[in-house]
Amino acid sequence: MSRIFNFSAGPATLPLPVLEQVQAELLDWHGSGMGVMEMSHRDKEFTSIAQACERDLREVLGVPANYKVLFLQGGATAQFSVVPQNLLRGKTSADYIVTGDWGKKAFKEMGRYGRANLAATSEAEKFTTIPDRASWKLDPDAAFVHITSNETIHGVEFPDAPEVCGVPLVSDMSSSFASRPIDVGQYGLIYAGAQKNVGPSGITIVIVRDDLIGQVLPGTFAIHDYKVVAENDSMLNTPPTFAWYVCGLVFQWMKNEGGLAAIGERNARKAALLYDYLDAQDFYRNPVAKPYRSKMNVPFVLANAELDAEFLKGSKAAGLIGLKGHRSVGGMRASIYNAMPEAGVAALVDYMKEFVRTKG
C-alpha cells in the first residue's frame, strides 16, 4: 500500500492512526462481536462512543458548560436555513459579513426567514480580503451576526472572532473547525461539517449557547430544533453512528497530538512554508491580502494558465492529488487540514519548485 498526499478540500485526508484503528475495529469493536456500523444507537456500546466523542470535543475545544454540542445531518448547507429557524427568536433580521461564496449562500438563505442585512462584503475585491471592521454596518437589533470563519474556495480566514457589540456571533467554521485554539465563549453558535478536519462527510457539529435555543420558527422540523435535539442527546432519530465514531477517534488523536495548541502551531508552520514560497517567486501567486490568508485552504494561480493541466498531471504522478482549484476561481488550491503532515506540504513545495525549473 502506498498512501498519497491528498490536498482535497473535503472530504479530505484523515489521520493515518485513526484510519488504522477504524480498520482494526471494523468487524469487532472492543470484543463486542460486531462493528460500530452495526450497533444499535440505543445500546450502551454506541452511547459510550457518542459520549466519549462529545467529552473529547469539549476538552479539545474548551467548550464552556453553558454550550450544547449537537451532532446533526445535512452539512453546513442545511445549517444555512436551520440557524435562522432557531436563532431569530422573535427578531426580524440578521447581519451577514460575506467574505466568499459560502457566506453568500448563507446570506441568501437567511432571506427566506427574515431580513438579511449585508453588513459588509468583499465581493468587489473578488473575496480576496475581509472588509475592515470599522466599515461594517451592524444593526444593534439583529438577531445574530453571521461570519464564515474560513472561506474554503477563496482561502480567506478571519484571524480572530470579530467584536460585534454583544449580538450573538454565528460562525460557519466548516473548513477551519478545530484547527487552532479559539475562545468558544466569543461565539453564540459555531457550526461545521465534519469532512475537513474532524471526520467523514455526513455529520455536522453545532455548538450553541444554551440561552439562544428553544424558540424555533413555525414549520421547523423537530430534527432541526436545537433544543429538541439537545434534549434527546442528538438521538431524536437514528444518528449517523459510524461518522460520529470516526469523529470521536479524531478528537482522541488531537489530544494525543498535544491538543489544539500543538496542532495550531503545526498548521501555522505548514501554511508559512507554502505562503513563503508563493511570495518568494513570480511563477505562482496567491491573491489574498496577507492578514486574511487561510491556514487551511491555499489557492494559487500559475503565471501561465496554459500550464495548469500539465501542473496537475505532474502533481498526480508525484503522489500529490486534489490540487485543482474550485471552478469559480480557477488555478490551484492546496487544502492543508490538520491531518496533512508537514512532509506533504514540503513535498508540494518541492514539486512546485521542480515544475518551475523545468517549465518556468
Place this chain on the structure above:
Amino acid sequence: MSRIFNFSAGPATLPLPVLEQVQAELLDWHGSGMGVMEMSHRDKEFTSIAQACERDLREVLGVPANYKVLFLQGGATAQFSVVPQNLLRGKTSADYIVTGDWGKKAFKEMGRYGRANLAATSEAEKFTTIPDRASWKLDPDAAFVHITSNETIHGVEFPDAPEVCGVPLVSDMSSSFASRPIDVGQYGLIYAGAQKNVGPSGITIVIVRDDLIGQVLPGTFAIHDYKVVAENDSMLNTPPTFAWYVCGLVFQWMKNEGGLAAIGERNARKAALLYDYLDAQDFYRNPVAKPYRSKMNVPFVLANAELDAEFLKGSKAAGLIGLKGHRSVGGMRASIYNAMPEAGVAALVDYMKEFVRTKG
C-alpha cells in the same frame, strides 16, 4: 475475533463479506492511495463508486427508467416532512394508512402541510394487523396514499402493494427495503433509511417517479427538493460518501447472493423457522395476525414477563444480542434482516427451546 448474532432493529448486522471488503480497502481504495472516506465527492474515484451503487440498486430492485434514485440525509424522519413538501403538488390532502408507530409519526407530520386523512388505522387492535382494504376511506382527490410497508416496532408487514385507484402510493420501506422482489412501478415513491438492510445509518434512499417531482411547497430547503437533488446527482452539497459506498457494496453482495429472488426466499425460510416455533408452544407468543406478520422484525412476549431479564441475560451469554423489544410494546424482538444468516435464526430458536426446558 468472534462475531455474535446481532438482532438489533437498526443500525443492524451487515454482511460479513461487505465488512471485510470495507476493512481491506479502508486505507487504500483500489490503489488510489486513499480511503473512500477521504475522497472528494467531485473526483472520478468517488463518482464511479456513487454511480455503481445506483446502477446496482436499479438492477437489484428493477427500478424503471422513469424513476429517480436519490441519496439523502436525515433518515425516514426527515422524509415524513419532505414527502408532503414535494408530493402535494397543488393538492391539499393526503391519505394515510396507519399500521404502527412509524406510520403514526408520518401521519402527524403531514398535518403541518395540509389535511392528513386517516383513511385507515389498526391502532384499536394495538397495531397487530392491517385494516381490511375494503374498509379504507380513500379520497380520490388525495395527493398520495401513504403506507408503512413494514412496521419495525410492531412487526406488521404489507404482503403486497395495496391497490389505491391510481393515486400515487408512497411507502416508508425503511425496514423491509430490498428484502424481497417488489414491483417498483406500483409505487409513486419509496423511501428508506439504509440502516436495516442496505448499509450504515446516515443515508436515506428515495425512489420517486419522475412526473411527481418539481412542485415543492414554498419554504422547502433546496437539499429537500427532489427535482433539484436529482438534477445534481444527489451532490447538491457534500453527500455522506462513506455510507453511500457501503450501500454500494451491499447491493453488489445482493447480486452475488442471487438477487432479491434468492434473498427473499431465504428471508421467508428464516421467518418461517421462527414463527413456526412461536406457534408450536405456549411459552412465547407473537401477537400479529398471520397474513401480516413481518419477515423482518419478529416481536414476541414470554408468557411470564418476570423472566424477560433472565431471557435477555442468557441470550447475550449465548452470543445473541439486540433482542429486547421496543419499550412501547415490551417483550422481545428479533430483527432478521437480509444479513442475518439462517444459522443465526436457528441459534435463536435453539436458545429459546433451551430456555423453556430450564425455566418453563
